[in-house]
Amino acid sequence: MVDYCDISCETGGFAEEKDQAINGLFGVPRFRDSPKTHIKAENRQIADAQLNNSSYSSEVPGFSPATEWVRAKTTDETLAIKNNAIVKDPSLQPAKIYSSMPRNFSEMKTGVLLINLGTPDAPDSGAVRRYLKQFLSDERVLDINSFGRWLLLNFIILPFRSRRSAKAYRKVWTPEGSPLLVYGQQLTEGVRQKLQELGTPVVLGMRYGNPSVGSAIEFLRKEGCDRILVLPLFPQYASSSTGSAVEEAYREASRHWNTPHLQLLEPFYDDERFIEAFAAVGRPYWEQQPDHVIFSFHGLPERHVQKSDYTGEYCLKQPNCCATLCDANRMCYGAHCHRTATRLAEKLGIPQERYSISYQSRLGRTPWLRPYTDQVIAEMPKRGIKKLVIFCPAFVADCLETLEEIGMEAVEEFKEAGGEDLQLVPSLNSHPQWVEGVASLLRENL
Helix, strand or coil, X not given: CCCCXXXXXXXXXXXXXXXXXXXXXXXXXXXXXXXXXXXXXXXXXXXEEEEECCCCHHHCCCCCHHHHHHCCCEHHHHHXXXXXXXXXXXXXXXXXXXXXXXXXXXXXXXXXXXXXXXXXXXXXXXXXXXXXXXXXXXXXXXXXCHHHHHHHHHHHHHHHHHHHHHHHHHHHCECCECHHHHHHHHHHHHHHHHCHHHCCXXXXXXXXECCEHHHHHHHHHHCCCCEEEEEECCCCCXXXXXXXXXXXXXXXXXXXXXXXXXXXXXXXXXXXXXXXXXXXXXXXXXXXXXXEEEEEEECCEHHHHHHHCCCCCCCXXXXXXXXXXXXXXXCCHHHHHHHHHHHHHHHHXXXXXXXXXXXXXXXXXXXXXXXXXXXXXXXXXXXCCCEEEEECCCCCCCCHHXXXXXXXXHHHHHHHCCCCEEEECCCCCCCHHHHHXXXXXXXXXX
């Protein structure tokens, strides 16, 4: 159990205006749906502590060594606690820590579902049209009224975009198939081998296209998996990617009479393993000393990030709203992107004045997150920047948006604007350090 809690996590925080804090993962780190310790404070002294076991009915008791450990401490002392400090306390018997976990988890066979966005089955207009129809019919992607979405999709997007997108896909298609699918399968196989000693099945599902999330869950059920760890392969949270993938996983799981227990892993935008892996891929490019580095993330309509701000007063309304994570923007895609870029720059030693953050792949005329990558690239030569390196850390696998949009179109546009050299940093794909990083994320929850 000490190994299980080897990564130190903050236990939570207190709301000043309330006398209770409903947070704190004691004994089980980084479980979004794990039992949490409810703490009651009176005059900044811990008066009571109980486990929230509502998610697990009678499987989890309302107390544990963790709840007893915090009693009589002050709130300041409690805020300083790291979860693994509890496990390592010599006064506790490690075996009792298991009382903070559902007892039957250890008896369930667990499978792993990796989810990525998706890809057409072939680089032709028919296959691309089918893919785009499924993708853009998602109300989390095109979040407008259903009739407007139907008109836009069937009379504007599909008739014109399908053929143009198919042409772009043909530029990046490999003999093995779509790069996104090929790299996804390689990652899945690598992780499967890493977890082989645990006997854990690992399968890839695509939110749109094939292999579907439904077929992936069906495979895991046939393998006898009653518990499924779901890892959406989107580093930064967005309702149109992570949110949609999670919704689809629950929808497909609910089709089974014996519904499997789904456990979701959190977005990993600042997880050390993700940052280390991307830094390892990008370090050779930074060591060539380019004039400037761009961290280009997939774009998102401004209204999407504004909807993620439950206060309605922070996202895109406060200056530098994405620069620092806070309660109001904790689910904000833009804030997650800024955090990823900052962590990568720090890891690689890139000075703040030598890098920029921008957003690509916008669609339509409504405002999207700014600045736009294509416009930033066009301005670089005017600033005397001739050698440019671009990271795309919203993607864990190379795809149309990285290989064609940046690796081909942006290179051409940069040179036309007077630039000399633009290099795209490859995505994580099936890099050994990323394979081990994903396996490590999963091991913490197995």
